[in-house]
Amino acid sequence: xxxxxxxxxxxxxxxxMPLLGFGTWQASGQAGYDAVRAALxxxxxxxxxxxxxxxxxxxxxxxxxxxxxxxxxxxxxxIPSDGVGHERRVLEASLxxxxxxxxxLWLIHWPPAAPGDSVRMWRQVMKARDDGLTRAVGVSxxxxxxxxxxxxxxxxxxxxxxxxWGPMLYDARRHAEHRERGxxxxxxxxxxxxxxxxxxxxxxxxxxxxxxxxxxxRWHVDHGIVVIPKSVKPARIRANADIFGFALTPEERDMxxxxxxxAPVENASTDFIV
Numbered sequence: 228x229x230x231x232x233x234x235x236x237x238x239x240x241x242x243x244m245p246l247l248g249f250g251t252w253q254a255s256g257q258a259g260y261d262a263v264r265a266a267l268x269x270x271x272x273x274x275x276x277x278x279x280x281x282x283x284x285x286x287x288x289x290x291x292x293x294x295x296x297x298x299x300x301x302x303x304x305x306i307p308s309d310g311v312g313h314e315r316r317v318l319e320a321s322l323x324x325x326x327x328x329x330x331x332l333w334l335i336h337w338p339p340a341a342p343g344d345s346v347r348m349w350r351q352v353m354k355a356r357d358d359g360l361t362r363a364v365g366v367s368x369x370x371x372x373x374x375x376x377x378x379x380x381x382x383x384x385x386x387x388x389x390x391x392w393g394p395m396l397y398d399a400r401r402h403a404e405h406r407e408r409g410x411x412x413x414x415x416x417x418x419x420x421x422x423x424x425x426x427x428x429x430x431x432x433x434x435x436x437x438x439x440x441x442x443x444x445r446w447h448v449d450h451g452i453v454v455i456p457k458s459v460k461p462a463r464i465r466a467n468a469d470i471f472g473f474a475l476t477p478e479e480r481d482m483x484x485x486x487x488x489x490a491p492v493e494n495a496s497t498d499f500i501v
Contacts, residue, residue, distance in 0.1 A: 233272060233471075234448055236411050238363040238386040242331065245301055246448045247468065248273035250415060250457035255282040262459045263289035267300070269468040275389075275415075275455045277305035277336055278321055287325035302327055305336035305367060306352070311344045314351035318360055333361040334389055337368045345373065346380040353383065365389070365411075371404045378408065389413040392452065393421045394428070394443060397487030402450070413453035417443050427482050435473045438466065445470045446483045 235243040249266040251259060251274065259282040263274060267289065276286045283304060290300050302325065310317040318333060333352060338345050349366075356364045365387030366374070378384045388405060392414025405412040421428075421443055428439040435442070440456075444467060447454035456467045475483070 233270075236451060236453065238332070238411065240363060242363045242386075243301075244332065244363070244387070244411065244453060245271075245273035246451070246453050247271065247444065247470065248275050248301070248303070248413075248453060248455040249464070250455035251276045251282055251286055252280055252415075252457060254457065254459055255280065255285065257285075258459050260285040260289045262464065264293060265461045265464045266468070267293040267295060269461075269465045271464075271468055272299055273301040273303070273453075273455075275303045276325075277307075277334075278310075278317060279305070279307050279336060283321055283324035287327055290325075290327065297327060301331045303332040303334065304330050305334040306348070308335065308337040308339040308344075308348075311339050311341070311348050314348060315355060318355050322360065329359065330361045332363045332365060332387060334364070334387065335366045335369075338366070338370075338373050346377060349377045349381060349385075353381070363387070371401065374404075374408060374410065384408050384410050387411045387413050387453070389415060389453075389455075391416045391420060392447070392454075393417045393419075394425075394446060394483045394486040395422065395488075396420055397484050399484065399487070402452075411453060413455065414447055415455055417447060417454050417456055425486065427486060431475070431479050431482070434479075437470075437473060441466065441470050441473075442475070442483070445473065445475055446480060449475050449480055 234246045238244055249271040254262045263286050276283050304321045306317045335348055352364045355361055363386045365385035367389035369388050388410050423439040428442050432439045432442045444454055458464050
């Protein structure tokens, strides 16, 4: 299965990004390698990593060892906010570790704190794209005001903003603000902040013969929101990929939307952390 066989969203430059991705935070060493191999075998075609995760080498090796064509796997990595002034060097180090030739999406991991540094970094990130080192560029953990700062300074919006997201963090206004700016919303920690025992989720899951976790992931996809669940357990990895055999009704989606605004529930199980 190639990335084009899964639901995707189109980024600037006609770059297709699979809506379902595999997160690799806290998955390093052999466990990280094994998790990525399991994810690719389960059908994931979008792998998310970052410089600060310290696992780019394992991620790249797993992609190569999978036997999949490079163009069939969408690879995201991120530059830490303290990389201001060293953007090209950081990306070249990521590429050397990944050995993928290029990345498909490069994100600023957190907004730099110093005034003006966010715009300076954004200009260099865009230059790396223009130089062919990454196909698309974006940010992570940016507020709407911080997104607007980049847009106003450079007239170009990030292709993606990766933020904490899930049913109980659902914010229709913030979702709309991304759409209005042509920015794809990508959610991380879909389970960590979700009460998977909530009656709304369990009832919907039962009606489709799936798990509440699968409902949460399908809810993201049905909204056109990219989601990157993470697990190191092969059975969980496979289950999280198995969300394309059902779809939520508009009424079910609205019921899940209505969970937004509840206090996030930090799930104690590290298996759910993304």
